[in-house]
Amino acid sequence: MVSDRVLIINGVKFKNHNISDHSIATRGESMEISIDVGEIGKFVGKYSLGRDNGENSLHFLRIKIPAGQIDSERLRKIAELSRKYGKGYAEVTDRQSIQLHWIDSDNALEIFERLYEIGYTTDMCGQAFSGACMGDVRNIVTCPLSGKISEFDVSELSKRLTEFFTGNPEYLDLPRKFKIALTGCGGDCVRLGINDLGMYGIIHNGERGYAPFAGGSIGASFPGPTIAKPLGIFIPESQAFEFVKAVVEIHRDFSSRESKAKARFKNLVNKWGIERLREEIERKTGMEYERIEISNPKPSDHNGHGIQADGLYYYTLPVLGGVLSAEKLDFIADMAEKHGSGEVRLTPEQNVTFVDVSDVDVLKRDLSRVFEIRESKLRYSSIGCASNFCGKTKEPHAKDMLQKLVEFCESRGVEDVSIFISGCRNACGCHHVGEIGLVGRAVRAGNGVSQGYDLLYGGSFTELKLAKIWKEGLYGDDLFREFEKVLEVVRNGAKTEADK
Amino acid sequence: MELKLKQINDDVFELDVRGNTCPFPQIFTELALKRIESGRLEVITDNPPSARDLPIVLKRRGYQVELEKEGDHWRIKIWK
Structure with missing residues (x-):
C-alpha cells in the first residue's frame, strides 16, 4: 500500500499530491493494480520535455507563449526557471516560444507546477x-x-x-x-x-x-x-x-x-x-x-519602431538567434514596466517587441546598457536554429555560423540581407525560404568528417518562393568564399528557377 | 488518471506507458516501483528519449536494469 499524501519523487516534494489506495482486480488469472496518479494528472497532455543531445543537455523545455504576448x-x-534549472540560458524560438535547456527530468514536476501556476504549458514534443x-x-x-x-x-x-x-x-x-x-x-x-x-x-x-x-x-x-x-x-x-x-x-x-x-x-x-x-x-x-481571388501577401515586419493606433509607440529589439539569458529576461521585464505597459511581444524572427512605449529614444538608451543595438535587416531578420542542443551539427553549429556570417557581412558593410540557417533537413531555421539559406550536412574532409553547409539563395516566405541551391557541402574558407559570391548575387537581385 | 499495473508472473509486474513523452514514463515508473516495493517491474515505452534516459536514472537509484527492443517499442526490466 502506498499511503503518501505528499508525493516525493526524486527528492522533490510534490504538494497536495493525492495517491489513492489501490484497487486490486482479478481478471482471469492475472491481477491488475490501479494507481491513481493524483494531481500529476493535470500535467499529462499539457507538459513535456523535448529531447536534447548536445552541449551536455538531455532535455529542453519549450514554453508556449500564447500569441507571443508576455x-x-x-x-x-x-x-x-532558467536560473534555477537551465544554467541561466534562454532562447526565443521562431514560433514565439521560450526554450530552456539542461533540464533535468528529476525537476520536471516542480517546473511544470510553476508553469501551471502562471498559466503556461509546453509543446508536447x-x-x-x-x-x-x-x-x-x-x-x-x-x-x-x-x-x-x-x-x-x-x-x-x-x-x-x-x-x-x-x-x-x-x-x-x-x-x-x-x-x-x-x-x-x-x-x-x-x-x-x-x-x-x-x-x-x-x-x-x-x-x-x-x-x-x-x-x-x-x-x-x-x-x-x-x-x-x-x-x-x-x-x-x-x-x-x-x-x-x-x-x-x-x-x-x-x-x-x-x-x-x-x-x-x-x-x-x-x-x-x-x-x-x-x-x-x-x-x-x-x-x-x-x-475570392487572393494575391500573395505583402512582406511585412515590425522591426525598428512605429506608432500604434493609440498614439503610443512600439519598438523591436533585435536579438540575433533569439539568444537571451535569465538576466536579460529580467532586464527586459524591467524595461517593459519602466517604458511601457509591462508587456512585450516575442516575434517570429526571434526578437522582442516592446509595446505601449511613450518615448522610444529613452527606451533604446536604457536598453543599450545591456544590449548591443544594431538595427539592421541582417540582425533583425536572420534566424539560426538550436542545432548545438539537438546534436544535429558539430562545430560550427547553426547559431555560431549565423554569428560568424553576420559579422562577415558587417565587415563588408553589408546589412541589408537576411540569413536563415538550419542545422539539418528538418529545417527549423527555415533555410528553404531564406534570402540566403544554409543547411548543415556532414562532409568528408581529408581523412575525417567536417561540419559542412549547403548554401541556398533567393527564397522568400512572403513571395511563397523556395530558395535554390547555390553549392552543397561547403566548409571552412570555401564556405565564406562562396557565401561572398551569393551575397553579391542576392544584393543584385537574385533570380531563382521560380522567377523564370 | 490511473495507471494499470498488470501482474504477468509471480513477482513480475508490467506497466505500459506507450504514448507518453518525457518525463512521464520516468514519473510513472517511479510511482509503480513505489507500489510494488519488491519484485520486478517491466515497463513498456515507445518513446526513444525514455528508452535512453530510464536505464541511466534507475541505475543511479540502485536498480538493476535491462533494456530490450521489441518491434516498435522497448521493454525495460527493473529490479533491485
Missing part, C-alpha cells in the same frame, strides 16, 4: 516517436503587433485556439504536429506559407476575416519542402475558430498514419488538391465560403 511578471518567472502519432498543435504564430496598429486583433483568435487545443485529448494524437500562423496587420509577418495552415487577415467588402493558405511545411518529410497554397476562400472573423478546428480535425482524421515521413498535412493537401480540401472543410463546417 507580461513582466511571467518574464521574471521564466527567468527564475511527440516528434521522437517513430510512428505517425502523438502530434499536437504547436504554438500559434501570431502577428506581434496584434491589436496595436489596427483594430484587427488576431491574437484573440490565437489565444482562444491555444486554450481549446491545449491538453484537449481529441487533438493530442494527431498524425504529426500541426502549425498555424495568423496575421492581421495587412502583410505577412508570420511566414504564413510555411505553416500547415496560414490565416491571412484581410478586410473583404468591409468585413474582417481571413484568406487561408494550407499545406505548407519546409521540412524533409514527404513530399519535401512545400509552400502553402491559397484556398481561395474568405472566412469571416466570426467563423474562423470553427474553420481552423475543422482543418485540424481533417489532418487528424485523414492525414496518413502509414509512416511518420508521410504524416504531415502537406502530404494530404498535395494528394487531395485544394478543391477537395475545400469541399471537405465545407462538409465539416456546414458552411459555403465565398470564393
Whole structure:
C-alpha cells in the first residue's frame, strides 16, 4: 500500500499530491493494480520535455507563449526557471516560444507546477516517436503587433485556439504536429506559407476575416519542402475558430498514419488538391465560403519602431538567434514596466517587441546598457536554429555560423540581407525560404568528417518562393568564399528557377 | 488518471506507458516501483528519449536494469 499524501519523487516534494489506495482486480488469472496518479494528472497532455543531445543537455523545455504576448511578471518567472534549472540560458524560438535547456527530468514536476501556476504549458514534443502519432498543435504564430496598429486583433483568435487545443485529448494524437500562423496587420509577418495552415487577415467588402493558405511545411518529410497554397476562400472573423478546428480535425482524421515521413498535412493537401480540401472543410463546417481571388501577401515586419493606433509607440529589439539569458529576461521585464505597459511581444524572427512605449529614444538608451543595438535587416531578420542542443551539427553549429556570417557581412558593410540557417533537413531555421539559406550536412574532409553547409539563395516566405541551391557541402574558407559570391548575387537581385 | 499495473508472473509486474513523452514514463515508473516495493517491474515505452534516459536514472537509484527492443517499442526490466 502506498499511503503518501505528499508525493516525493526524486527528492522533490510534490504538494497536495493525492495517491489513492489501490484497487486490486482479478481478471482471469492475472491481477491488475490501479494507481491513481493524483494531481500529476493535470500535467499529462499539457507538459513535456523535448529531447536534447548536445552541449551536455538531455532535455529542453519549450514554453508556449500564447500569441507571443508576455507580461513582466511571467518574464521574471521564466527567468527564475532558467536560473534555477537551465544554467541561466534562454532562447526565443521562431514560433514565439521560450526554450530552456539542461533540464533535468528529476525537476520536471516542480517546473511544470510553476508553469501551471502562471498559466503556461509546453509543446508536447511527440516528434521522437517513430510512428505517425502523438502530434499536437504547436504554438500559434501570431502577428506581434496584434491589436496595436489596427483594430484587427488576431491574437484573440490565437489565444482562444491555444486554450481549446491545449491538453484537449481529441487533438493530442494527431498524425504529426500541426502549425498555424495568423496575421492581421495587412502583410505577412508570420511566414504564413510555411505553416500547415496560414490565416491571412484581410478586410473583404468591409468585413474582417481571413484568406487561408494550407499545406505548407519546409521540412524533409514527404513530399519535401512545400509552400502553402491559397484556398481561395474568405472566412469571416466570426467563423474562423470553427474553420481552423475543422482543418485540424481533417489532418487528424485523414492525414496518413502509414509512416511518420508521410504524416504531415502537406502530404494530404498535395494528394487531395485544394478543391477537395475545400469541399471537405465545407462538409465539416456546414458552411459555403465565398470564393475570392487572393494575391500573395505583402512582406511585412515590425522591426525598428512605429506608432500604434493609440498614439503610443512600439519598438523591436533585435536579438540575433533569439539568444537571451535569465538576466536579460529580467532586464527586459524591467524595461517593459519602466517604458511601457509591462508587456512585450516575442516575434517570429526571434526578437522582442516592446509595446505601449511613450518615448522610444529613452527606451533604446536604457536598453543599450545591456544590449548591443544594431538595427539592421541582417540582425533583425536572420534566424539560426538550436542545432548545438539537438546534436544535429558539430562545430560550427547553426547559431555560431549565423554569428560568424553576420559579422562577415558587417565587415563588408553589408546589412541589408537576411540569413536563415538550419542545422539539418528538418529545417527549423527555415533555410528553404531564406534570402540566403544554409543547411548543415556532414562532409568528408581529408581523412575525417567536417561540419559542412549547403548554401541556398533567393527564397522568400512572403513571395511563397523556395530558395535554390547555390553549392552543397561547403566548409571552412570555401564556405565564406562562396557565401561572398551569393551575397553579391542576392544584393543584385537574385533570380531563382521560380522567377523564370 | 490511473495507471494499470498488470501482474504477468509471480513477482513480475508490467506497466505500459506507450504514448507518453518525457518525463512521464520516468514519473510513472517511479510511482509503480513505489507500489510494488519488491519484485520486478517491466515497463513498456515507445518513446526513444525514455528508452535512453530510464536505464541511466534507475541505475543511479540502485536498480538493476535491462533494456530490450521489441518491434516498435522497448521493454525495460527493473529490479533491485
